[in-house]
Amino acid sequence: MDTGSHLLLGVTLAGLAHATGFVGTDSAVGQALMIATVVGSHAxxxxxVVRLRGISSYIRFHRGITHSIPALFLWPLIISVPLAWGFDVMGQLATLYFWTWIAVVFHVFLDMLNAYGVQCILPLNRRWVHMDVLAIFEPFVFALHVAAAVWWLGFGGDAVMLFPAAYGITFVYIGVRAWQHARLVKRVASALDTNGVCHVIPSFHPFHWRFVVETGDRFYTGKIEYAHVLLEEIYPKQQRNDIIQATIGVDGVRAFLGFAQRIHVTWKECQDGYEVVWSDVRFWYNRKLPFGVDVRLDHDLNVVHHRLGWRKKAWDPPYV
Incomplete structure (x- = not known):
């Protein structure tokens, strides 16, 4: 999810810890735990930071090792031990570790539910896991947790009432979205009469979704609005040739191929050579494929220039 939502959920996890009696009346423990869950929710x-090394490094490492199985246990240790020592509450280290662990696990769980996905099975498997159930920002979840946090911190609301209810509603909402997703996958497959691999991707609107279906020779893209399946574009798959193969060793292409799920590649001849365009069809929007790698070659198939990233403005959809 987005950074703001992760930080907000860190606050409400601290409230949940108060509600379940883990904090007691010790203000030092309460302060340390609030910091631990907020930092853990973002850790x-x-x-x-790898973005400083360029977009290729960012694509390779973002939501990778820092979201892996070992990281689930290392982040709580890195965060809770200094906090327990700094607030002089080493006797409550286990409590701090536990709630920091909950914050880290919940972060990875939420990332797993959106379309970008996460390599949460590392080091056992490098596969990207994305359930396509939640959008990168969920207005309902955000509003629910803002209300609970403000009522608790600003108006002295009862944590015992607020936070179990907020998290209970959150998990019911996730369950409803998962149920919606499963039904819509079947609906798209039926509407297109195909047995291809189908992705149904959520948006900020609870009843507007996008879909991508990959078959042996093409991609189908379209929208679902209030359960109505609307086919928009069909992208034929192009056979690999020497021009396309000449771009495989490019650093940006290798980074892209390690992340992309539904790969579409095209080429065209230009005045001074060739242009090869790699795209991930999962992120199509408005009849365009805005994420991928553009590679320019000369007539001898030498790489002249390449660019990896989004072919859109930062404030334009899709948001992943």
């Missing part, structure tokens, strides 16, 4: 995304 896996500290990997964004």
């Amino acid at each position: 896996p995304d500290f990997d964004t």
Whole structure:
């Protein structure tokens, strides 16, 4: 999910800890735990620092090792031990570790539910896991947790009432979205009469979804609005040739191929050579394929230039 939502959920996890009686009346423990859950809720995304090394490094490492199985246990240790020592509450280290662990696990769980996905099975498997159930930002979840946090911190609301209810509603909402997703996958497959691999991807609107279906020779893309399946574009698959193969060793292409799920590649001849365009069809929007790699070659198939990233403005959809 987005950074703001992760940080907000860190606050409400601290409230849930109060509600379940883990904090007691010790203000030092309460302060340390609030910091622990907020930092823990964001910690896996500290990997964004690799963006300083360029977009290829970012694509390779973001939501990778920092979201892996070992990281689920290392982040709580790195965060809770200094906090327990700094607040002089070493006797409550286990409590701090536990709630920090909950925050880290919940972060990875939420990332797993959106379309970008996460390599949460590392080091056992490098596969990207994405359930396509939640959008990168969920207005309902955000509003629910803002209300609970403000009522608790600003108006002295009862944590015992607020936070079990907020998290209970959150998990019911996730369940409903998962149920919606499963039904819509079947609906798209039926409407297109195909047995291809189908992705149904959520948006900020609860009843507007996008879909991508990959078959042996093409991709189908379209929208679902209030259960109505609307086919928009069909992208034929192109056979690989020497021009396309000449781009495989490019650093940006290798980074892209390690991440992309539904790969579409085209080429065209230009005045001074060739242009090869790699795209991930999962992120199509408005009849365009805005994420991928553009590679320019000369007539001898030498790489002249390449660019990896989004072919859109940062504020334009899709948001992943």
